[in-house]
Amino acid sequence: MGIFIMQWRDHLPDDCPPDDALPAHGLVYRLANKANFDSKDFLSRREEKPDGEWDVTECIAGGVSIYTELNGIKRLQEISPAMRRKKIIKGTLESKHGKMKNTPSTTHPSHFTWWIPIDSQPWKVFQLVNLSDT
């Protein structure tokens, strides 16, 4: 049996994801720019703007935000008009989808940072959330 080594995207620093990040797991929520979302909705800020200056560490800038509770992402939309214009999507992550770490915001505990490996295509396990069903 071979050893599986996860390959991370090139933009991540060597010590990222951090040692205390857990294998990706469970139902998570994210925002997409449009209902027919695609891989571009799963890019980190660093990947979107490779030359940008950031207000957070390089490791955090290289991950993407997810919430493990729907209420967390709904609250985000209540706070920011820009976020309100986006679509909520959900997906169930497995270890092959990378690593995640709880990085709670001041206003909600269920925010995680998620680092996605090179060969993962997580958008395939996501679907649009119909808020009338929640």
Added chain:
Amino acid sequence: MSVLAKNTYLGKLELVEVFEYYDKPILFACRSASGQLYLVVQENDYDEYETWLYCSLSNTRFQQIRSGGIDLYNAFKLAEDDFVFLVKLFYNADIDSEITPIPVAQLEENQLPKPNVFINVVTETL
């Protein structure tokens, strides 16, 4: 790009506290080099730039908002100075931010946080 306005009359800004984060700070407080506090929320995003609302605050008002005494809607809608600033931050780092003062009476609901949403950070009694 930084989420802070660059080369505007708001001054040289630094982050004080991030309250909500989603791929970047979304709701945060910052302070100018001369000490002026601002509460900031992302208002919209476009192909070439993002727009952010900046509301100047006294320290007392900031503590009231931070501890949940004032909701985020009224933090902007009832700004102490009756004005907020709409700041355009361009993705192209070579373009300086643009800033437009807006009387709070002209703010539309779709530019603001929803009513009755609070920050609730435990703070020392004033």
